[in-house]
Amino acid sequence: MNRKVAVLGLGIMGSGMARRLIAAGFEVAVWNRSREKAEALGAAGARIAETPANAASGASIVVAMLANDDVSRTVWTGDDGALAVMDRDAIAIESSTLTSDWVLELTRDAVAHGVRFIEAPVTGSRDQAAQGILRFLVGGDADAIDAARPAFDAMGSALVHLGPVGSAATVKLANNYLCGVQAASLAEAIALFERRGLDMEQAMSILFDGAPASPMVKGVGRRMLDRDYAPHFLVPLMAKDLGYAAQALADAGIPSAIAQAARQRFAEADAAGEGERDIAAIVEQLRKA
Template identity: 80%
Template sequence: MNRKVAVLGLGLMGGGMARQLLGAGFDVAVWNRSPDKAAALGEAGARIATTPADAAAGAAIVIAMLADDSVSDTVWTGAHGALAAMSPDSIAIDSSTLTDIWVTTLADLAAKYGVRFLEAPVTGSRDQAAQGALRFLVGGDPATLADARPVFEAMGSAIVHLGPVGSAATVKLANNFLCGVQAASLAEAIALLEKRGLDIEQAMAILTDGAPGSPMVKGVGRRMLDRDYAPHFLVPLMAKDLGYAAQALADVGIISAMAQAARQCFVEAAAAGEGHRDIAAIVEPLRKI
């Protein structure tokens, strides 16, 4: 088996994924728009590529973890894009959070190059990527998934095949829609409790031990109270995901006031200087009111 794998995009998630592949013995090439993020992986044994095409050349599987539809388009199909450099019958995997419209288009473009395609967005964040504990939501051909399974298993703890291309993007956007709405409402709830002068730890224990106490509320709530904003999931990326979710809902006739309102919380937090921080930082502008 050709064990050459390329990873495109080395942010909070892609870097951890590449490191897991190296640990599993794959021959890994990496590319990132900001080359400095690749340096540590180079020291760990990865080949640092100069372009997406350079990374993809000769690889059996190319995995992208990128910011949005536009960046995905550029990295796969732009000048020095990965698709044109890939070998026929190799596998392109995009693990970014994207729209179903774009991943369906990307699958068609890959087919024109004789490249097989899977969408595989993930649940989990920075820590799960670093631990090889991501859950991959996969859309695409089952036989292609079977061929790519060893790579997924090196990076994650669960693989869920949801159906054809586009199905995983839809589930991932529904997932992040619910997460974003919870985080936005949690920030407002914490600000209310603090402004009323309540014992915040006591009050939060009631919330986290009761019906609202989802893993999102517990984890992000703790970071809000501790003012620990080291990035797990960046504020602008959640704003993007909520925008994509609002559009997906609109496409089926649902005009979501909740998605739009939650997105605005993240947009305003980014405008207030919190864009480089974890989504928990959306509480800070409310604390200053």
């Protein structure tokens, strides 16, 4: 395979992934809906493409990191979409957090174009993407995964092959569901402590050092206390993920009031103008109430 890789979507995650590929010596083309996010990568050596199709043309691997099902559908299969121009036996890697229904449909579209398809959502956020230590949750054919492994190795430190396409989407939504519920309940706990006038560092040490502690609680909790909302994971994306998770649970016969309630916290924060901030910013709506 050639060393040409395209990266579609240059948000917090996609830009970090593209930088790791450039650093590993791949010939990288990048595309983003707003070109200004691509400029820094152009300065780092990437070719800036005007369309997904232009980025994907001639690439042996095309990686997408996009906001939702609708954007993924447009970027892969819409006008100037990537799939139609990809070479036969090239590899499409979809790393966005999506529904399994769309991932399965996209797989069929890829096969129809003679393209090998891998779903590979990630665990980790901004810092892990920048450092190249993401963990890829992968569904798809083992041979295609092996062929794409040099690119995966450049972007991440671990790869878990969960099974056929659809497996990884399910696990990723469950992962983000649990993260979103923790963040929402943590915001409520912090607001409770503040309203009761507690010493916040002392009270939070009980959560940080006790049974509730998790990387999510520790990281997001510290950002809530410090009012540090530089984005690691944007508020509206968590609202989207919780909505997708609630639908996946419902489709499996598991209606979830918990997922819906957590989603509402993020939706309210987004509506209140927190959409460009980190998920820790959801606590601000409770501080104001």
